[in-house]
Amino acid sequence: MSSVISPSSSTxxxxxxxxxxxxxxxRGRSAVIGIPYVWLLLFFFAPFLIVLNYSVSEMxxxxxxxxxxxxxxxxxxxxxxxxxxxxxSDDLYVKAYLSxxxxxxxxxxxxxFIGYPFAYFMARARATVQPLLLMLLMLPFWTSFLLRVYAWxxxxxxxxxxxxxxxFLGLDHLLMAMGAIxxxxxxxxxxxxxxxxxxxxxxxxxxxxLYANLAKMDLRLLxxxxxxxxxxxxxxxxxxxxxxxxxxxxxxxxxxIPCIGEFVIPELLGGARTLMIGRVLWDEFFxxxxxxxxxxxxxxxxxxxxxxxxxxxxxxxxxxxxxK
Amino acid sequence: xxxxxxxxxxxxxxxxxxxxxGLLFLYLPMVALVIFSFNKSPLPTHWEGFTLDWxxxxxxxxxxxxxxxxxxxxxxxxxxxxxxxxxxxxxxxVKYRRFRGRTFFSGMxxxxxxxxxxxxxxxxxLLLVAVQRAxxxxxxxxxxxxxxxxxxxxxxxxxxxAARLQAxxxxxxxxxxxxxxxxxQVFTLVxxxxxxxxxxxxxxxxxxxxxxxxxxxxxLSGPGATTMPLIxxxxxxxxxxxxxxxxxxxxxxxxxxxxxxxxxxVARAERRRAAEVSAASRNE
Numbered sequence: 001m002s003s004v005i006s007p008s009s010s011t012x013x014x015x016x017x018x019x020x021x022x023x024x025x026x027r028g029r030s031a032v033i034g035i036p037y038v039w040l041l042l043f044f045f046a047p048f049l050i051v052l053n054y055s056v057s058e059m060x061x062x063x064x065x066x067x068x069x070x071x072x073x074x075x076x077x078x079x080x081x082x083x084x085x086x087x088x089s090d091d092l093y094v095k096a097y098l099s100x101x102x103x104x105x106x107x108x109x110x111x112x113f114i115g116y117p118f119a120y121f122m123a124r125a126r127a128t129v130q131p132l133l134l135m136l137l138m139l140p141f142w143t144s145f146l147l148r149v150y151a152w153x154x155x156x157x158x159x160x161x162x163x164x165x166x167x168f169l170g171l172d173h174l175l176m177a178m179g180a181i182x183x184x185x186x187x188x189x190x191x192x193x194x195x196x197x198x199x200x201x202x203x204x205x206x207x208x209x210l211y212a213n214l215a216k217m218d219l220r221l222l223x224x225x226x227x228x229x230x231x232x233x234x235x236x237x238x239x240x241x242x243x244x245x246x247x248x249x250x251x252x253x254x255x256x257i258p259c260i261g262e263f264v265i266p267e268l269l270g271g272a273r274t275l276m277i278g279r280v281l282w283d284e285f286f287x288x289x290x291x292x293x294x295x296x297x298x299x300x301x302x303x304x305x306x307x308x309x310x311x312x313x314x315x316x317x318x319x320x321x322x323x324k
Numbered sequence: 325x326x327x328x329x330x331x332x333x334x335x336x337x338x339x340x341x342x343x344x345x346g347l348l349f350l351y352l353p354m355v356a357l358v359i360f361s362f363n364k365s366p367l368p369t370h371w372e373g374f375t376l377d378w379x380x381x382x383x384x385x386x387x388x389x390x391x392x393x394x395x396x397x398x399x400x401x402x403x404x405x406x407x408x409x410x411x412x413x414x415x416x417x418v419k420y421r422r423f424r425g426r427t428f429f430s431g432m433x434x435x436x437x438x439x440x441x442x443x444x445x446x447x448x449x450l451l452l453v454a455v456q457r458a459x460x461x462x463x464x465x466x467x468x469x470x471x472x473x474x475x476x477x478x479x480x481x482x483x484x485x486a487a488r489l490q491a492x493x494x495x496x497x498x499x500x501x502x503x504x505x506x507x508x509q510v511f512t513l514v515x516x517x518x519x520x521x522x523x524x525x526x527x528x529x530x531x532x533x534x535x536x537x538x539x540x541x542x543x544l545s546g547p548g549a550t551t552m553p554l555i556x557x558x559x560x561x562x563x564x565x566x567x568x569x570x571x572x573x574x575x576x577x578x579x580x581x582x583x584x585x586x587x588x589x590v591a592r593a594e595r596r597r598a599a600e601v602s603a604a605s606r607n608e
Binding site for chain 2: 028029031032033035036037039040041043044045046047048050051054114115117118120121122124125133135136137139140141142143144145146147148150151152153154155157158159160161162200203204207232257258260261262263264267268278281282285291294295298301302305309
């Protein structure tokens with residue numbers, strides 16, 4: 001392929017110095033890029049197009065040919081948007097999206113509340129202890145996520161250890177007032193157990209970016225604040241927290257986004273009262289066998305996730321600009 | 325007053341307390357699982373005495389053992405293939421800053437990290453159904469689950485390997501080039517050894533991700549191909565199950581041993597490397 005080694009496109013990275021070996025390297029280059037590229041197009045991008053196609057089609061229509069089988073043009077068009085119209089007119093879906101967002105937001109807040117002090121004191125711990133703490137934090141990652149969620153089922157079931165502790169602390173009435181549980185002592189299959197499960201699972205995702213951020217902080221800034229008369233508390237609010245904004249945002253995104261589409265935790269701990277969109281999609285697909293509707297739910301869910309991500313990316317790009 | 329409240333001794337005590345409480349929160353559920361796997365009573369609410377019955381039951385549980393074997397096969401293949409493809413993708417992203425569709429490519433590489441698993445499972449299943457309608461293969465089973473796990477594994481492997489690739493010094497590769505090494509030699513003799521640690525951690529990460537996955541497997545599994553997490557999940561869904569406690573204990577113990585051994589090996593390799601580097605610089 002002569003176009004591949006044309007001078008305009010073949011300029012390598014400045015400084016990598018592969019220029020002299022260009023022809024051989026370029027052949028390698030197309031394989032290095034091409035193999036994963038084709039793979040992703042086939043198994044990641046194409047499936048999405050199919051989901052998109054399903055969401056605007058009737059039951060079982062996969063090929064474009066089958067889509068056009070609906071003879072009348074007008075009918076065809078009305079069918080195409082029917083799923084979306086139904087999605088937004090039916091209470092169930094809108095409610096499920098909203099409550100997924102709500103549970104994800106509450107979980108993120110809980111992770112931030114537990115995780116920020118944890119990351120802070122970890123970053124300020126003695127340098128010899130920090131690797132150990134980091135390892136202790138990573139270790140649960142390697143054990144099964146499913147089994148760790150399952151563990152809460154036993155802890156929170158009536159008479160379980162966790163339930164006894166909560167009873168002892170007398171938090172029942174507070175939790176009931178917040179609508180997190182239905183009756184005193186009944187913790188399992190409530191919004192409360194769902195949030196505990198999600199907070200537990202995603203806490204390390206909050207702590208790690210925060211720790212990375214706080215450990216890099218220049219402690220002389222705090223000394224300067226103290227010299228200028230700030231109390232440690234003021235210095236914390238006015239110096240440490242604003243400087244860790246990037247870490248807070250990164251950690252929050254890492255918790256918030258996977259929580260929106262979570263399926264396993266609501267299924268094991270959430271109970272019938274907690275509505276999450278991942279479960280709705282699952283039910284549409286496996287119980288109702290309504291593949292087009294499941295696809296429609298999926299497409300809207302993707303849009304719901306892309307928006308916060310776009311905001312995050314924009315923020316990150318700006319932050320990187322500032323560093324430069 | 326407020327200054328006294330946040331005196332360093334108070335803050336240090338508070339900090340230690342918070343760290344300990346956080347770690348207890350992370351570890352107590354797992355400890356409880358382990359303890360109750362030895363409980364005579366099938367319910368985790370009261371302790372009736374020590375027993376190994378659940379382990380005996382587990383050892384005879386054909387369903388779980390078959391599931392485990394299938395899971396291990398899939399996880400092994402998925403980890404190997406994810407790391408291979410991930411290395412290529414990481415190379416493409418780090419070494420070639422400019423090629424057509426690079427933004428699109430990096431988007432596709434990273435998307436599985438944030439895409440809910442229900443969507444990944446659904447979309448891949450719809451693709452496979454369409455392909456099966458057209459050409460008759462693939463039957464749902466090991467291969468289809470493997471494809472789904474590789475989808476996820478590729479993203480994680482690429483992130484881990486790309487981070488390491490970015491950190492290595494390109495001058496080493498340039499030096500090898502100047503000394504007449506062919507690109508392939510540069511890759512195997514210089515680049516590969518310096519990213520070997522990232523390859524190992526990417527392999528372990530994708531292996532454990534595959535071994536743990538429920539949702540994607542649920543979409544892509546077929547009759548007769550049920551992975552271990554799927555079996556555990558369907559049992560856990562129905563309620564509490566002491567065999568699951570026993571499985572959990574086995575997994576926790578195996579993982580703890582592996583992680584400890586791995587971290588000792590990594591620490592030793594690092595020390596050896598540091599010693600070699602300092603020896604080399606002394607000789608100069």
